[in-house]
Every structure is written in structure tokens, then in C-alpha cells.
Amino acid sequence: MKDYANPYKPEIATIEDTWQETSGDRAIRTFKVVLDDDAARENWAHRPGQCAMIGILGVGESMISISSSPTEEGYLRFSVMRAGKVTQALHELEAGDKMTVRGPYGNSFPVDEWKGKNILTIGGGIGQAPLRPIIEYVKANRGDYEGLELIYGARTSEDLCFKDEFKAMEGREDVKYHLSIDIEEEGWEYYVGFVPSLLMDVNPSPENTIAITCGPPVMINFVLQNLKELNFTDEQVYTTLENRMKCGIGKCGRCNVAHLYVCKDGPVFSYATLKSIPEAFA
Numbered sequence: 001m002k003d004y005a006n007p008y009k010p011e012i013a014t015i016e017d018t019w020q021e022t023s024g025d026r027a028i029r030t031f032k033v034v035l036d037d038d039a040a041r042e043n044w045a046h047r048p049g050q051c052a053m054i055g056i057l058g059v060g061e062s063m064i065s066i067s068s069s070p071t072e073e074g075y076l077r078f079s080v081m082r083a084g085k086v087t088q089a090l091h092e093l094e095a096g097d098k099m100t101v102r103g104p105y106g107n108s109f110p111v112d113e114w115k116g117k118n119i120l121t122i123g124g125g126i127g128q129a130p131l132r133p134i135i136e137y138v139k140a141n142r143g144d145y146e147g148l149e150l151i152y153g154a155r156t157s158e159d160l161c162f163k164d165e166f167k168a169m170e171g172r173e174d175v176k177y178h179l180s181i182d183i184e185e186e187g188w189e190y191y192v193g194f195v196p197s198l199l200m201d202v203n204p205s206p207e208n209t210i211a212i213t214c215g216p217p218v219m220i221n222f223v224l225q226n227l228k229e230l231n232f233t234d235e236q237v238y239t240t241l242e243n244r245m246k247c248g249i250g251k252c253g254r255c256n257v258a259h260l261y262v263c264k265d266g267p268v269f270s271y272a273t274l275k276s277i278p279e280a281f282a
Contacts, residue, residue: 010055010100011040016075017095021161022154028126028161029091030067030079033099045104046070048111048133049240049268052103053248054078056093060086063248065240065267066104067129069136076101079129079161105248106267109238111137114210118147122223124195124215125154128161130240131214142174147209151202153180153195157188178202196222199230206232213239224271234272241267
């Protein structure tokens with residue numbers, strides 16, 4: 001009998017589809033994968049905000065946020081930035097190839113507690129990947145939430161992830177989104193400037209609103225400052241530190257932030273928890 005409760009045991013998965021989100025030295029590629037074992041696929045259950053260890057046998061593993069919502073059944077999605085040996089090898093895989101998956105790890109965004117509230121996501125670059133499950137979850141359960149508003153930016157238009165999904169949201173009355181790039185480009189019709197500045201330009205109301213942000217640490221720092229200026233309370237603001245996770249099960253001790261272990265106490269935190277820990281955004 002197979003042991004589906006063993007956190008060290010990877011499952012073999014087949015890449016059903018894969019596509020390039022961005023190009024360049026730190027390109028981002030998305031993988032749509034299906035666990036090969038029927039029982040493992042049936043037993044898998046994750047929540048928005050959780051991560052998984054994905055890899056290639058004989059090469060290694062990397063902790064990656066799960067970029068699919070649990071409402072997207074039958075498969076998992078991972079958006080991977082090329083940044084090292086394992087991620088480089090993952091980027092060389094094609095549809096039909098195999099990878100390993102183990103998890104899910106960590107806590108999750110309390111989406112059930114947020115029912116009846118406005119949801120505001122603020123992402124930068126690859127930081128949009130952990131936010132995507134929230135967006136898709138809210139879209140799939142639209143009647144349980146009030147407003148859904150997305151703020152997302154990257155250095156250039158070529159560095160934006162999920163461009164087709166944003167395009168598909170055009171004209172929807174129940175979703176608002178605002179895009180930005182750092183440097184002006186010919187034909188760009190959205191905001192030009194950094195994400196924290198776009199946030200102030202959008203000027204969202206804090207009333208009955210939850211704000212979730214993820215991106216480069218410097219972006220998060222300025223977003224947090226601007227949310228405070230917009231009168232969001234610490235309890236209304238959430239972020240994720242999944243990039244600090246290594247083993248995922250609290251054994252290696254490499255993800256500690258002061259007294260917290262990101263893999264066990266996180267990766268999702270409210271700012272009320274993190275504000276007294278300067279190391280969190282170092």
C-alpha cells in the first residue's frame with residue numbers, strides 16, 4: 001500500500017501543457033501538471049497560498065507556490081522563474097515529460113473568513129503567481145464576496161505574467177484590474193510607474209476590504225507604507241513569504257524569521273503578525 005501521508009515522498013506527475021509567460025535571463029514558465037497516480041490525485045487538497053516542492057529526479061527540487069486554485073480541479077499549475085540549476089532544468093521540460101510533486105505545504109489565505117468582503121490584490125512580477133489562486137477562487141465563488149480588484153505591475157509589458165487572463169477579464173463588471181510597467185512603451189495604454197504609485201493612483205477604499213500583496217521585498221515595503229497611508233489596518237493586510245521556504249516541513253531550520261518558521265507558521269501572514277519583525281522583508 002502506498003503511503004500518501006509521507007511528506008518526503010514525491011508523486012510523479014505528467015506535464016499536460018507548458019508555456020512561456022516571460023522571456024529573458026529570469027524567464028517565467030507555467031506548467032500545467034497532472035499527478036499520475038489516481039489515488040494521489042484524488043487525495044490531493046490544497047488551499048490558496050500553499051506551496052509544493054517540485055523537481056526532477058536526479059536533478060533536485062525547488063519550493064514553488066501553487067498558482068492554481070482548488071476550484072481548478074484535476075490538475076495543478078506552477079509558474080516557475082528560471083533562477084538556478086533546478087529551475088533551469090524545469091524550463092527545459094515539455095508537454096508529456098515527467099516531474100515530481102510533493103506537498104502541499106504551509107498555511108493558506110483565510111478565504112473563508114474573507115467572505116462578504118472586498119478583495120484587493122497587489123502584485124509585482126512573479127509575485128502574481130501566489131495571488132492568482134485567490135483571484136480564481138473568488139471568481140469561482142463570486143457570490144460570496146463583494147468587490148474584486150487587481151493591481152499588478154512589472155518592469156516591462158514583456159515581464160507581465162498571465163497576460164491572456166487579464167485580457168479575458170476585459171469588460172467584466174464584477175472584476176476591476178489595473179496594470180503598470182516601470183518604463184514607458186509605445187502602445188502601452190495602462191499606467192506607467194511603480195506598483196506602489198499605482199496603488200495610490202487607484203486609491204482603494206479600506207472599508208470592508210482585505211488587501212493581499214506579493215512581489216519583490218522593496219515593492220512590498222512601499223505597498224505596506226501606502227496601504228497604511230490609505231488607512232488600511234494591519235489586520236486588513238496579508239502577504240506571503242513562500243520564497244524563504246526550503247524543506248517545507250520544519251526540519252532544515254532555514255526559513256526561520258525571528259521566532260517564526262515560514263513553512264509551519266506561514267507562508268501566509270497578516271501584516272499584524274509581521275510588522276514587529278524587521279527581518280521579514282529583508
